[in-house]
Amino acid sequence: MAGTQHSAEADHPTLARLMPAVILSHPQMGENIGAAARAMKNCGCSDLRLVKPRDGWPNPAAEAMASGGSDILDQAAVFPSTSDAAKGCTLLVATTARKRGMAQTVMNPRQAAEAIITHQQTGGETALLFGGERAGLDNDEVALANIIVTVPLNPLFSSLNLAQAVLLMGWECRMAALHATADSKAINPPSSEPDEALADLKTREFFYQMLEDKIARGGFFASPDMRPVIMRNIKAMFNKSVLTEQDIRTLHGIMKAIERGGKALDRDQT
Amino acid sequence: MAGTQHSAEADHPTLARLMPAVILSHPQMGENIGAAARAMKNCGCSDLRLVKPRDGWPNPAAEAMASGGSDILDQAAVFPSTSDAAKGCTLLVATTARKRGMAQTVMNPRQAAEAIITHQQTGGETALLFGGERAGLDNDEVALANIIVTVPLNPLFSSLNLAQAVLLMGWECRMAALHATADSKAINPPSSEPDEALADLKTREFFYQMLEDKIARGGFFASPDMRPVIMRNIKAMFNKSVLTEQDIRTLHGIMKAIERGGKALDRDQT
Numbered sequence: 001m002a003g004t005q006h007s008a009e010a011d012h013p014t015l016a017r018l019m020p021a022v023i024l025s026h027p028q029m030g031e032n033i034g035a036a037a038r039a040m041k042n043c044g045c046s047d048l049r050l051v052k053p054r055d056g057w058p059n060p061a062a063e064a065m066a067s068g069g070s071d072i073l074d075q076a077a078v079f080p081s082t083s084d085a086a087k088g089c090t091l092l093v094a095t096t097a098r099k100r101g102m103a104q105t106v107m108n109p110r111q112a113a114e115a116i117i118t119h120q121q122t123g124g125e126t127a128l129l130f131g132g133e134r135a136g137l138d139n140d141e142v143a144l145a146n147i148i149v150t151v152p153l154n155p156l157f158s159s160l161n162l163a164q165a166v167l168l169m170g171w172e173c174r175m176a177a178l179h180a181t182a183d184s185k186a187i188n189p190p191s192s193e194p195d196e197a198l199a200d201l202k203t204r205e206f207f208y209q210m211l212e213d214k215i216a217r218g219g220f221f222a223s224p225d226m227r228p229v230i231m232r233n234i235k236a237m238f239n240k241s242v243l244t245e246q247d248i249r250t251l252h253g254i255m256k257a258i259e260r261g262g263k264a265l266d267r268d269q270t
Numbered sequence: 271m272a273g274t275q276h277s278a279e280a281d282h283p284t285l286a287r288l289m290p291a292v293i294l295s296h297p298q299m300g301e302n303i304g305a306a307a308r309a310m311k312n313c314g315c316s317d318l319r320l321v322k323p324r325d326g327w328p329n330p331a332a333e334a335m336a337s338g339g340s341d342i343l344d345q346a347a348v349f350p351s352t353s354d355a356a357k358g359c360t361l362l363v364a365t366t367a368r369k370r371g372m373a374q375t376v377m378n379p380r381q382a383a384e385a386i387i388t389h390q391q392t393g394g395e396t397a398l399l400f401g402g403e404r405a406g407l408d409n410d411e412v413a414l415a416n417i418i419v420t421v422p423l424n425p426l427f428s429s430l431n432l433a434q435a436v437l438l439m440g441w442e443c444r445m446a447a448l449h450a451t452a453d454s455k456a457i458n459p460p461s462s463e464p465d466e467a468l469a470d471l472k473t474r475e476f477f478y479q480m481l482e483d484k485i486a487r488g489g490f491f492a493s494p495d496m497r498p499v500i501m502r503n504i505k506a507m508f509n510k511s512v513l514t515e516q517d518i519r520t521l522h523g524i525m526k527a528i529e530r531g532g533k534a535l536d537r538d539q540t
Contacts, residue, residue, distance in 0.1 A: 010426060042429075155281060156338070167434055174424075178422060
């Protein structure tokens with residue numbers, strides 16, 4: 001079960017408290033329950049509730065698929081009905097195709113995730129409700145929900161398997177929770193190594209001046225009038241990336257190496 | 271292949287043009303290629319490029335898993351190297367664990383999706399690059415990319431399978447593209463049936479007045495002083511949901527039925 005763990009760093013503690021429970025109603029294949037648990041683990045959800053799993057519980061097929069999520073299976077609770085599984089919930093969110101005649105608010109996954117995290121932040125208890133592989137949720141189950149989620153996928157092929165639906169909702173909840181906890185470090189991965197010094201303007205301009213001298217010597221500027229415009233474009237091209245001091249040293253090295261190669265070529269030819 | 275199609279409605283035409291190509295480098299299991307194609311189809315991606323699939327191509331195991339995405343497999347192109355597969359790309363986005371020493375911009379999936387859709391909107395050609403199941407992307411492949419995506423999942427268990435990674439990036443691109451095309455109808459599912467008239471204030475107040483009269487008659491208001499406060503709370507409770515005219519008719523019916531039941535009970539007892 002630990003085979004695919006990449007890090008011993010614990011998940012964000014506040015985030016774990018903000019994530020909703022997951023109720024799987026009448027799931028059929030153990031493999032799908034296991035894959036759903038794995039997706040929950042990916043997203044930092046832990047509270048799995050099963051309503052009448054077809055093949056009983058525990059289920060070895062679920063364990064085989066759960067990978068790092070097997071602790072979630074070990075702690076999963078089994079209930080005789082969806083209303084029992086959701087008994088303590090103050091907000092129940094059903095993921096289902098649009099049911100006509102249902103009066104609840106319909107949201108996309110991103111809107112629902114924000115509603116869920118806000119509810120959890122104010123002390124509420126939320127569960128995400130998913131139907132079984134074949135029949136989905138019945139109308140009585142949908143009627144229990146406060147919010148109905150529909151996923152705006154390709155209308156030509158909108159069906160997701162159970163684990164993918166859990167992953168998608170879990171991911172949206174995780175992003176909403178990361179925003180809510182203002183964990184900007186987790187949301188925004190660092191773009192450069194912390195100990196990499198960036199090149200300041202003076203360092204860059206010195207490089208551009210060296211470059212200009214060298215290419216001018218090589219007859220790069222056919223028309224002297226155009227020289228400032230061409231140099232401006234060259235600078236802009238380099239400046240599109242945020243260059244480090246090491247980058248500039250490398251560029252100087254490249255420039256000098258090309259120059260040396262040219263000199264050697266000249267000597268060989270004379 | 272058509273078994274899981276729910277609708278004949280075509281996907282948003284502009285959106286289809288905004289979605290990136292998907293390059294799978296050295297994929298191993300045909301099943302995973304098929305599941306990735308299915309996830310692409312869900313999200314409205316269609317351009318699949320395979321770099322040296324281990325078990326050759328075409329692969330029956332991929333077909334078996336692709337479900338509604340089998341047309342994507344039929345049109346998939348096979349390349350001898352990642353740089354061949356990405357040859358026409360003006361923006362290459364690699365999904366991988368953080369590689370130290372790589373200088374590219376690192377983004378989360380949501381930031382990358384916005385960059386991708388903006389690039390596509392301005393006529394660029396983008397591909398998402400995913401590594402094989404076992405080894406992921408090698409450093410030379412990552413070096414080809416302009417943007418590196420890391421997914422801020424649970425650090426205790428952050429590994430996604432190939433199809434899930436494709437789904438997650440495809441979903442983020444789809445949401446970004448829906449926003450970019452201002453297809454608010456697709457993003458925001460309608461919350462009430464179009465032909466369901468909502469109850470106006472007068473209709474609701476009439477109901478509350480009827481209700482107040484009836485419960486007052488039943489001795490509901492033990493303290494006359496508290497009557498306005500209690501009625502205010504009752505109204506607020508009902509008004510938390512947006513009631514339709516049909517809802518109000520139903521509530522009147524319920525109220526009257528309870529009243530009739532009480533009268534019958536009274537007659538039986540006298």
